[in-house]
Amino acid sequence: MDFLDSFPVMEQQELRDFKKGIDLAFRTFARTYGDAIESFFEPLLFFLVWLEKLLINSPWPIIILVLASLAWIASRSIVLVIGTIISFLMIGYFGMWKDTMSTVAIITVATLVCLAAGIPMGILMARSNRAQATLLPVLDMMQTIPSFVYLIPILMLLGIGKVPGLIAVCIYAIPPIIRLTNLGIREVDKEALEAIDSFGATTWQRLTKVQIPLALPTIFAGINQTIMMALAMVVIASMIGVRGLGVPILRAISNQYLALGLMNGLAIVALAIIFDRISQHYGKRIQKHREGRNL
Amino acid sequence: MSVVKIKIESLYKIFGANPKMVMEHVKNGVGKDELLAKYSHVLGLQDINLNVQEKSIQVIMGLSGSGKSTLIRHINRLIEPTAGKITVEDQDVMAYDKNALRNFRREKTAMVFQRFALMPHMTVIKNVSLGLDMQGIKSEETKEKASLWIEKVGLSGYEEKYPQHLSGGMQQRVGLARALTNDADILLMDEAFSALDPLIRKDMQDILLELQSELHKTVVFITHDLDEALKIGDRITILKDGKMDQDDLPADILLNPKTDYVKKFVEDVNRSRVLKAKHIMQKLNGEDISKAIKVNENDFIEKFIDRVVEEKPEMIVVQDKQNKNVGCISSKRLSEILKK
């Protein structure tokens, strides 16, 4: 039984041509539109470079002060403020200041991009079952496809640099904010919606006065996850030209520098913990009405 | 003299995948249970015909699942009917487009919900201002009106609290203030007091009646409690399985129940506690009232029964607030009513 023993494979030559065809088509596409796409992202690149320079060139005590105040404003937790200060002092002391600033810059920009694109998409998804049915599989794919795979078309299109790195980070980090915005809005209490409808709300009033405010805790969980996932992409992004803590880690891998890898890895962990706690605290704090009964 | 404010004509509501299709069966007399068993559609309402008089309190009563909430939500079209017509102030509500419907909801109606449906993320004053906010009325005026109603329902000092920090009774008063701040002619109240414990509930009923005596809204009030219906209603409609069983004055519901269902409903009611003098009085026809005792039209029988037993008058004269004679009750009629 020949048929059962060997899988019916596409002809070698045909298969090669098939792949070549796709590559060629995409390459042509990249050549035609690559520049246009790149200039589309120009403002983003400009912002990223500006932020990175600002963070690196400002005197370190000012940066620490600003970060500590941000931590305080967001969380009102003295423990978190002290933790932030100590972490950044140690990062600086061990010579990782500049890389850390680069990483903070790209994480910030990536998160902002994800929120600006992801929250409207989440809202759209919550409003239409068809949009949800279309987007859900796409999100599933974005979250499961190995990130190296989508690096390839990005590289072909944009080459090595900050913008392709940023896009790669965003593709990886955007699904949670979309998902959780959608979920949060869909879970909003039907009775609250009925009530606001009964007073003659417009679609926009419905969204801004009830749906988003009530979905906010869930949306914040999404923001938090998005930040964490962006951080997780730092090393991969540095493979295609993003500066930051990922670069020394790559160097450590290829040269087997244990201490270097460990230190930079721990710096990423420190950033993750700080961002996580700050965004969580902030999310909780703007939900004042959820505090316990205190009549 | 009496003007019909809300007119509902042959209203049907069927829940399910294809309501229009099974509508035919319903018109041919298929009942709620059969419709569910055979065609897996829920018969929400069937052939509702109801006129709500302006400035009156129309009570809709029925057991759980009888379609009360479904019916009241048709008046402001939170639910779309399967068939039928709804007219408010001679305007066909079903003909409204999105915009007209929104304006109708903003200007003509306000709703109080069974489970409050307050906005948990808004303070009491924000909640109460909701209706005016939707209309884009500027904030000082809104704040002023909201504060006024918060005061009227007795919640001054709680303006900046969140709903979670209030008791159920207080939350329901916020719901009432929210509806009243809208200053709409029509007040839709879906089991507004059912979630409250008896004492607070009585308070709320009194607040409502007091407000109504100065505001004269058209109120549609839903309850599954007969005592409440009799206390509040100018007219009572009884729903059963989505169908109207009886639509009458409170006293007639009590004294002349038309179906077994209504009979069962009113069986255990202590009449002397729920019937007021005005419910049972008859027109004055030049009777001899020289030896009659005088009662106020809003007195419950309970209140003057002792005097009747003691003084044994032939006749009881019923007076209004200004001590004008408005009717009379013969002692024979009184004893008949209490005997049944």
Ligand SMILES: Nc1ncnc2c1ncn2[C@@H]1O[C@H](COP(=O)(O)OP(=O)(O)OP(=O)(O)O)[C@@H](O)[C@H]1O
């Ligand atoms: N969206 C819906 N889909 C299907 N069936 C529904 C829907 N809404 C209501 N029903 C059905 O319609 C009937 C009437 O429901 P409704 O909520 O109007 O009752 P109710 O008289 O308000 O009861 P309660 O006193 O419990 O509030 C019930 O049999 C219910 O199951």
Ligand SMILES: [Mg+2]
């Ligand atoms: Mg109900």
